[in-house]
Amino acid sequence: MSLPAEFALIARHFRPLAGEGALDLADDAAVIDLPAGRRLVIAADAMVEGVHYLPDDPPETIGRKLLRVNLSDLAAMGAAPLGYLMTTVLQRGTADDWLAGFARGLAEDQRDFGLAVLGGDTAATPGPTCLSLTILGTVAPDAVLRRVGARAGDDVWVSGTIGDGALGLRVLRGELPADSGGHLARRYRLPEPRLALGQAIAGIASAAMDVSDGLVQDLGHLCRAAGCGAEVEARAVPVSPAAGALLGADATLLPVVLTGGDDYELLFTAPPGSASALVTAAARAGVSITRIGRIVAGSPVVAVRGADGAALSLASGGWSHF
Amino acid sequence: MSLPAEFALIARHFRPLAGEGALDLADDAAVIDLPAGRRLVIAADAMVEGVHYLPDDPPETIGRKLLRVNLSDLAAMGAAPLGYLMTTVLQRGTADDWLAGFARGLAEDQRDFGLAVLGGDTAATPGPTCLSLTILGTVAPDAVLRRVGARAGDDVWVSGTIGDGALGLRVLRGELPADSGGHLARRYRLPEPRLALGQAIAGIASAAMDVSDGLVQDLGHLCRAAGCGAEVEARAVPVSPAAGALLGADATLLPVVLTGGDDYELLFTAPPGSASALVTAAARAGVSITRIGRIVAGSPVVAVRGADGAALSLASGGWSHF
Numbered sequence: 001m002s003l004p005a006e007f008a009l010i011a012r013h014f015r016p017l018a019g020e021g022a023l024d025l026a027d028d029a030a031v032i033d034l035p036a037g038r039r040l041v042i043a044a045d046a047m048v049e050g051v052h053y054l055p056d057d058p059p060e061t062i063g064r065k066l067l068r069v070n071l072s073d074l075a076a077m078g079a080a081p082l083g084y085l086m087t088t089v090l091q092r093g094t095a096d097d098w099l100a101g102f103a104r105g106l107a108e109d110q111r112d113f114g115l116a117v118l119g120g121d122t123a124a125t126p127g128p129t130c131l132s133l134t135i136l137g138t139v140a141p142d143a144v145l146r147r148v149g150a151r152a153g154d155d156v157w158v159s160g161t162i163g164d165g166a167l168g169l170r171v172l173r174g175e176l177p178a179d180s181g182g183h184l185a186r187r188y189r190l191p192e193p194r195l196a197l198g199q200a201i202a203g204i205a206s207a208a209m210d211v212s213d214g215l216v217q218d219l220g221h222l223c224r225a226a227g228c229g230a231e232v233e234a235r236a237v238p239v240s241p242a243a244g245a246l247l248g249a250d251a252t253l254l255p256v257v258l259t260g261g262d263d264y265e266l267l268f269t270a271p272p273g274s275a276s277a278l279v280t281a282a283a284r285a286g287v288s289i290t291r292i293g294r295i296v297a298g299s300p301v302v303a304v305r306g307a308d309g310a311a312l313s314l315a316s317g318g319w320s321h322f
Numbered sequence: 323m324s325l326p327a328e329f330a331l332i333a334r335h336f337r338p339l340a341g342e343g344a345l346d347l348a349d350d351a352a353v354i355d356l357p358a359g360r361r362l363v364i365a366a367d368a369m370v371e372g373v374h375y376l377p378d379d380p381p382e383t384i385g386r387k388l389l390r391v392n393l394s395d396l397a398a399m400g401a402a403p404l405g406y407l408m409t410t411v412l413q414r415g416t417a418d419d420w421l422a423g424f425a426r427g428l429a430e431d432q433r434d435f436g437l438a439v440l441g442g443d444t445a446a447t448p449g450p451t452c453l454s455l456t457i458l459g460t461v462a463p464d465a466v467l468r469r470v471g472a473r474a475g476d477d478v479w480v481s482g483t484i485g486d487g488a489l490g491l492r493v494l495r496g497e498l499p500a501d502s503g504g505h506l507a508r509r510y511r512l513p514e515p516r517l518a519l520g521q522a523i524a525g526i527a528s529a530a531m532d533v534s535d536g537l538v539q540d541l542g543h544l545c546r547a548a549g550c551g552a553e554v555e556a557r558a559v560p561v562s563p564a565a566g567a568l569l570g571a572d573a574t575l576l577p578v579v580l581t582g583g584d585d586y587e588l589l590f591t592a593p594p595g596s597a598s599a600l601v602t603a604a605a606r607a608g609v610s611i612t613r614i615g616r617i618v619a620g621s622p623v624v625a626v627r628g629a630d631g632a633a634l635s636l637a638s639g640g641w642s643h644f
Contacts, residue, residue: 026547027469028398028531029365031461034356043351044456045443046409052445076350087368087454121367123374127449132409134366134456139353147349209350225348 009096010122013103019083019116030118032083038138041079045070045135049091049128053189054172059101061189062131064109069212070135071113071193072264076210078145078202079137081115081195089123089130113195145198145268149207150226152297154269157205157278159194159287161240162215166260167253176253179242187240191264196285198266204277208268214259216302216314218267223300232293232304234258234312255314258304269295331418332444335425341405341438352440354405360460363401367392367457371413371450375511376494381423383511384453386431391534392457393435393515394586398532400467400524401459403437403517411445411452435517467520467590471529472548474619476591479527479600481516481609483562484537488582489575498575501564509562513586518607523590526599530590536581538624538636540589545622554615554626556580556634577636580626591617 010025018025021032034040047066049055057065067084074081090099110116118136168188170176178185194210201208207226211218215237223230234254239247247253270278275291282289304312332347340347343354356362369388371377379387389406396403412421432438440458490510492498500507516532523530529548533540537559545552556576561569569575592600597613604611626634 023468026543028395029363029401029457029459031399031466032362032364034362040354040356040362041351042354042407042456042458043441044407044409044454046411046445046452046454048411048445048447048449048452051447073350077353079351085364085366085456087366089368089370089452089454119365121454123368123370125370125373125449125452127370127447127452130368130370130411130447130449130452130454132366132368132411132443132452132454134364134407135351136364137351144353146345221348 006122009099013099014117017103017106017110017117019118021083022116022118025119032118034138037140039141039144041074041077041137041139043070043073043135044132045073046130046132048130057189059098060105063102063106064190066131066133067106067109068191068193069264070133071195072191072210072212074135074137075194075198076145076208076266077139078143078198079139080199081113082136082138083115083118084136085118085134086120087132089125091129092124092126094129143202145202145205145208147207147209147222148225150222150228150269150295151206152228152295153271154206154295155272155275155291156219156230156232156293156295157268157270157289157291158211158238159197159266159289160192161238161243162211162263162265163243163257163260164240165191165262166256167243167246169262176246179245181242183240183242188262191262193264194266194287197282197287200281200285201268201278204274204281205268205270208266211263211265211267212261214261215263215267216259216304219302220300222267223302226295227300229296229298229301229303230293231296232302234304235307236290236292238288238290259314328444331421335421336439339425339428339432339439341440343405344438344440347441354440357460359462361463363396363399363459363461365392365395365457366454367395368452368454370452379511381420382427385424385428386512388453388455389428389431390513390515391586392455393517394513394532394534396457396459397516397520398467398530398588399461400465400520401461402521403435404458404460405437405440406458407440407456408442409454411447413451414446414448416451465524467524467527467530469529469531469544470547472544472550472591472617473528474550474617475593476528476617477594477597477613478541478552478554478615478617479590479592479611479613480533480537480560481519481588481611482514483560483565484533484585484587485565485579485582486562487513487584488578489565489568491584498568501567503564505562505564510584513584515586516588516609519588519604519609522603522607523600526596526603527590527592530588533585533587533589534583536583537585537589538581538626541624542622544589545624548617549622551618551620551623551625552615553618554624556626557629558612558614560610560612581636
């Protein structure tokens with residue numbers, strides 16, 4: 001009796017990615033120890049072909065995006081990566097080459113982010129490929145970043161630039177012209193989890209989360225957790241040169257930038273007196289941060305003011321699956 | 323701006339299931355502490371509609387099956403449950419009633435098995451519903467059950483009865499007559515993770531795993547881990563009265579019992595001198611166990627002998643997705 005193809009697939013593509021505690025992916029579960037004095041931080045995100053990534057995205061970037069959107073959740077908690085488990089439910093007929101590329105991308109990011117696979121499961125589906133990843137990290141007990149904690153008067157900050165991912169998706173769909181450097185498409189396919197920044201601002205920021213469903217919607221979540229509102233200046237929201245060029249040509253793209261999602265930047269708040277400490281921490285982490293507004297007393301409404309000072313009317317707060 | 327439907331769905335169905343450390347499912351990740359002196363045991367299994375469960379299975383049992391197949395992996399490691407994360411990628415148009423039933427079943431099993439949800443993700447797909455669960459448990463450092471460790475001369479044991487799940491699937495598909503008590507269908511839909519048994523035999527068994535892909539195939543994995551073979555007496559394999567009645571009427575169903583999978587019983591080995599300690603441990607755990615064969619020196623081949631002493635020829639070693 002030969003072994004079924006499922007086990008050959010796991011041995012060929014995933015076993016080389018296995019880390020300490022994974023027991024070579026040959027047992028029923030992984031067994032790991034946390035570093036002494038650290039708490040476990042754990043989150044899970046799924047990605048579906050045609051929903052969270054494009055069917056013709058390179059397989060190398062799909063595995064990396066899956067890992068990175070999960071690492072972004074660790075970043076938002078101030079945590080450091082420990083490992084991950086992954087379930088790959090593959091559309092029937094998925095080519096071995098596709099899997100090889102998928103695993104090659106994961107191997108590259110494992111090296112860059114310092115973690116390895118601990119376990120998972122592989123199955124087939126008649127529907128689109130459905131990937132799920134559970135990320136494990138650790139944090140010192142007194143350094144957990146939380147989404148709750150913003151107070152009226154706090155500044156609102158974001159890391160990096162906003163809107164690249166949402167614009168990049170539209171570029172890849174052929175709805176917008178591509179920038180010459182391919183920056184926007186790359187940002188859609190390969191978000192940059194702000195792990196060093198999350199750890200650097202823990203203890204300074206009053207609240208933090210990552211921006212995945214759109215800046216305005218996600219700031220709304222942060223406001224609801226705090227029982228406060230927020231005011232954002234649209235012109236203060238940092239955009240990349242490529243996004244700025246598109247916005248310059250068509251100002252009606254501003255809502256895409258503000259609500260489109262797929263940013264995976266950190267959104268956080270802090271009292272104005274902490275601004276210089278934040279800037280120092282961000283510089284240490286090698287990431288730009290920008291003050292985009294402030295937390296205000298009142299109901300959890302996010303008001304975005306345009307360049308003329310008038311409130312923008314945003315048709316949709318952000319991405320939803322239902 | 324109102325909240326998207328996705329968040330209402332999570333608040334309505336999943337937040338009531340959240341446990342300590344889940345931060346009310348309102349943060350980017352869960353933060354938990356392991357009980358002092360315990361190691362973390364973690365595994366993930368996916369289930370796809372039409373592949374791992376039937377589209378018309380009651381939603382109450384689907385969530386419970388998803389949880390139980392994962393708990394079975396903890397059982398196989400001798401671990402005790404701590405919590406779980408779950409990603410639900412739902413076929414578009416999934417009814418709210420279906421989700422209510424799915425969550426109701428999970429709530430029931432959470433009480434029975436003493437754990438709660440820590441986090442996860444919800445998305446939609448045009449394909450069949452795709453569920454993934456990551457189970458967390460803990461184990462004392464000196465009580466980890468491993469798949470590796472069997473030695474020539476060890477007895478091979480299984481818990482409970484074998485073949486009910488595979489026969490139950492065929493009953494539910496209308497391929498076999500139902501037993502009057504509905505035992506076989508129930509066993510397919512609601513496997514019984516042998517958590518107490520796993521913990522009871524840790525330190526006695528030389529190797530252990532759970533039977534999910536079929537007894538013969540899974541024993542093959544255990545043999546490969548050990549670099550040994552195994553001999554099994556088909557007539558020693560324990561079957562339920564309902565399975566026995568079907569086998570009595572049609573002996574050609576024996577390969578279904580031996581290779582069909584969906585058993586979620588524990589398969590384990592121990593030196594013959596440990597038999598009475600195993601029986602005592604199993605009695606304490608309230609689970610029957612049966613000696614079905616032995617580990618032999620040589621290549622990792624599983625030989626099954628029929629009632630006449632001749633080797634059975636099994637066309638397929640067990641379930642594979644590819």
